[in-house]
Amino acid sequence: MYMGMRTIGIxxxxxxxxxxxxxxxxxxxxxxxxxxxSDNVADSGEMYESAKTIFYSMPSPLELSTxxxxxxxxxxxxxxVSPTNNNQYQSxxxxxxxxxxxxxxxxxxxIYDQQNDAIKYLAACKRVGESIGVHEAFSASLIERANAxxxxxxxxxxxxxxxxxxxxxxxxxxNRDQIALxxxxxxxxxxLYIGSSLLDPDNPxxxxxxxxxxxxxxxxxxxxxxxxxxAGDPLxxxxxxxxxxxxxxxxxxxxxxxxxxxxxxxKTGVTTIGGxxxxxxxxxxxxxxxxxxxxxxxxxxxx
Amino acid sequence: MKVTIRFTSLLILALxxxxxxxxxxxxxxxxxxxxxxxGEYFSNxxxxxxxxxxxxxxSLMQTFYSEQQYxxxxxxxxxxxxxxxxxxxxxxxNLLYTSKETGLEVFDFNVESTQQLNIRIVIPDxxxxxxxxxRNGCVSVLVGFLNNIDKYETAS
Numbered sequence: 001m002y003m004g005m006r007t008i009g010i011x012x013x014x015x016x017x018x019x020x021x022x023x024x025x026x027x028x029x030x031x032x033x034x035x036x037x038s039d040n041v042a043d044s045g046e047m048y049e050s051a052k053t054i055f056y057s058m059p060s061p062l063e064l065s066t067x068x069x070x071x072x073x074x075x076x077x078x079x080x081v082s083p084t085n086n087n088q089y090q091s092x093x094x095x096x097x098x099x100x101x102x103x104x105x106x107x108x109x110x111i112y113d114q115q116n117d118a119i120k121y122l123a124a125c126k127r128v129g130e131s132i133g134v135h136e137a138f139s140a141s142l143i144e145r146a147n148a149x150x151x152x153x154x155x156x157x158x159x160x161x162x163x164x165x166x167x168x169x170x171x172x173x174x175n176r177d178q179i180a181l182x183x184x185x186x187x188x189x190x191x192l193y194i195g196s197s198l199l200d201p202d203n204p205x206x207x208x209x210x211x212x213x214x215x216x217x218x219x220x221x222x223x224x225x226x227x228x229x230x231a232g233d234p235l236x237x238x239x240x241x242x243x244x245x246x247x248x249x250x251x252x253x254x255x256x257x258x259x260x261x262x263x264x265x266x267k268t269g270v271t272t273i274g275g276x277x278x279x280x281x282x283x284x285x286x287x288x289x290x291x292x293x294x295x296x297x298x299x300x301x302x303x
Numbered sequence: 304m305k306v307t308i309r310f311t312s313l314l315i316l317a318l319x320x321x322x323x324x325x326x327x328x329x330x331x332x333x334x335x336x337x338x339x340x341x342g343e344y345f346s347n348x349x350x351x352x353x354x355x356x357x358x359x360x361x362s363l364m365q366t367f368y369s370e371q372q373y374x375x376x377x378x379x380x381x382x383x384x385x386x387x388x389x390x391x392x393x394x395x396x397n398l399l400y401t402s403k404e405t406g407l408e409v410f411d412f413n414v415e416s417t418q419q420l421n422i423r424i425v426i427p428d429x430x431x432x433x434x435x436x437x438r439n440g441c442v443s444v445l446v447g448f449l450n451n452i453d454k455y456e457t458a459s
Contacts, residue, residue: 052362053442058349060349067371263399263400270411273413
């Protein structure tokens with residue numbers, strides 16, 4: 001009896017140790033919110049001896065398309081990838097990346113009210129997504145709603161954000177958020193490709209130019225996420241070197257703070273965070289961005 | 304011995320399943336209870352949810368673009384909602400907003416210049432509790448942006 005209890009105790013402790021080791025690994029690899037036990041809260045003047053969960057944020061393809069449109073960019077169907085070749089992609093890496101490209105093109109078409117094109121990209125996303133086990137985001141009811149609301153941009157935007165959310169949360173829950181990272185990275189590259197294609201290096205549109213330069217922040221965030229994965233994850237290890245030249249380019253842009261932040265509140269309760277900053281984006285940066293975005297995008301789109 | 308191994312295996316299986324069930328519950332909690340907090344704002348499509356204990360905090364670094372209006376919504380399970388607050392800092396760690404002592408769970412704002420902001424969410428310890436066992440629950444951070452395309456189209 002004593003031996004039995006002792007064996008249970010030892011085996012349970014060993015098992016718990018193994019589970020805890022594995023889950024620590026998972027926290028890094030799967031990119032579940034990460035726990036940092038260091039006390040770095042002192043900055044705010046308060047002391048909490050607390051654990052810290054870190055959420056990582058990725059660029060939103062919908063937001064980038066919105067920025068390009070409000071900056072005055074015209075719709076260019078010729079810049080988008082064909083949605084019909086989706087069965088040519090075989091590996092998980094390729095499928096994850098092309099899923100991001102299709103999702104970005106779908107966002108772009110929707111924002112510009114090109115809903116017939118958007119539906120084609122939604123169908124392509126569904127086919128590729130399901131082939132890598134993302135089912136919930138492309139449920140029959142969601143596709144039906146998209147078809148029923150084809151003339152209503154706001155409904156289409158809602159359907160799209162639901163799809164992104166369902167994909168992101170399912171992959172995170174299943175410890176496969178590397179796939180979400182790859183898709184979001186590819187979507188970001190597509191946004192850079194579309195945005196930079198609209199720029200003439202000798203006479204760049206100042207608004208589109210500004211939005212492209214601001215991708216310095218998205219680049220820094222993406223780099224941080226990639227850096228947080230330990231080496232050895234095949235998907236991340238393959239994607240990271242592809243993105244490095246973009247990280248370098250955006251990292252080299254000089255940002256200056258012209259006036260510091262201040263806050264004011266409107267009567268409607270909306271706070272404005274004031275402060276002015278500028279990001280230097282010269283002709284050579286435009287040229288380099290165009291080159292990099294095009295070559296990376298070609299690499300992703302080629303089966 | 305066989306019974307012992309079977310018992311231990313079941314225990315391990317139960318632990319693994321519990322972890323996954325908690326994750327799934329958190330996701331369902333966000334979907335059912337939190338998404339509505341974004342109101343007319345479009346979600347950025349990202350799931351930032353986790354199980355947190357009293358006395359813990361979380362942070363999210365996010366880029367916010369000029370000429371866009373945003374909403375940050377922090378949604379917590381009611382067992383840990385008491386005293387929860389969140390703060391917004393700029394990259395130089397200047398405090399720009401705190402919900403402390405307001406009880407507010409949403410913050411609507413815009414930025415004059417595109418920048419990264421850090422959102423810090425704090426689940427304080429319960430000072431009235433003598434128990435050593437800390438309560439836990441789901442915490443979700445949602446970021447939404449307002450559709451300003453129509454405004455742009457009208458202006459142009």
